[in-house]
Amino acid sequence: MNNNPKNENLHKTKMDTEKYFTALRNGDFITVKNQLKNNIDINSKDANNETGVIIATDKNDITMVKLLLEHDANINITSDKIDNTPIMIASVKGYGDIVQLLIEKSNPDMTILNGYGGTALIPACEKGHVDVVKLLLEKTNVKVNHINRLGWTALLEAIVLSNGSKSQQEIVRLLLAHGADKNITDKNGITPLEHAKKMGFKELVDILTQ
Incomplete structure (x- = not known):
């Protein structure tokens, strides 16, 4: 047998990342919090090219958004969608509490433009x-x-x-x-x-x- 520690670490990182994004989409606060404690890359993207804070914002999950901001999530990383940042998503959908949170706790780049x-x-x-x-x-x-x-x-x-x-x-x-x-x-x-x-x-x- 030829166990390669590097390959094992890559596999574990992939599994942890999948677990992290599944928890985000399910609103599983505890699992997300634990994954962040395990030094998951908070600004990583899922298969849809979305970061965790984009996913949480789209779900109107303000508790999760707060958690991610507390761990320094970058809210100016864009996705491929028309509404491509958290401030864009929250503004379009009328999530006023999240808009306020993003403004108060982070620094949204208002020069980033949507798909239009x-x-x-x-x-x-x-x-x-x-x-x-x-x-x-x-x-x-x-x-x-x-x-x-x-x-x-x-x-x-x-x-x-x-x-x-x-x-x-x-x-x-x-x-x-x-x-x-x-x-x-x-x-x-x-x-x-x-x-x-x-x-x-x-x-x-x-x-x-x-």
Whole structure:
């Protein structure tokens, strides 16, 4: 027999990593904690090219996210998905508590763009997540007038891809208060105000013309 210690160590590392990611997906806090004590690489990626903190965020598992941040998880490592970082995932899905946690306990890179070439702010505005939008505008350096590959700013998406509801009205107010330029047009040269008029969003028209 030819037992190679190096091969045995590689096998053990692989098994430990698989156990770690299975526990993350199952919300098994104790197993994840034990694996971290055993010096598992907290920033390793699974077969889907996702880190543990990305998985925990996607599951809205704030307890697990806290644990990973306490062990210095890097929240700026991207995955291959459209929403590719924890701050992006939490912003899109409206996980306000996790957005706040990520901002307070780590340093999210707000220049990282999603699969559409947009910041975390843009889809949060589109989805009507007022609390998330407020956090991003007040607590990060996200660029309020960034234009994604579709040619839309956060302000445009808050109007064009919305239903003009009270949450969208509040988001438009927040964007304008934080320097959103209402004169930036879409690729067809249409302004946010023109879109609001065309879609019959009277309240948004009033806000944009104040």
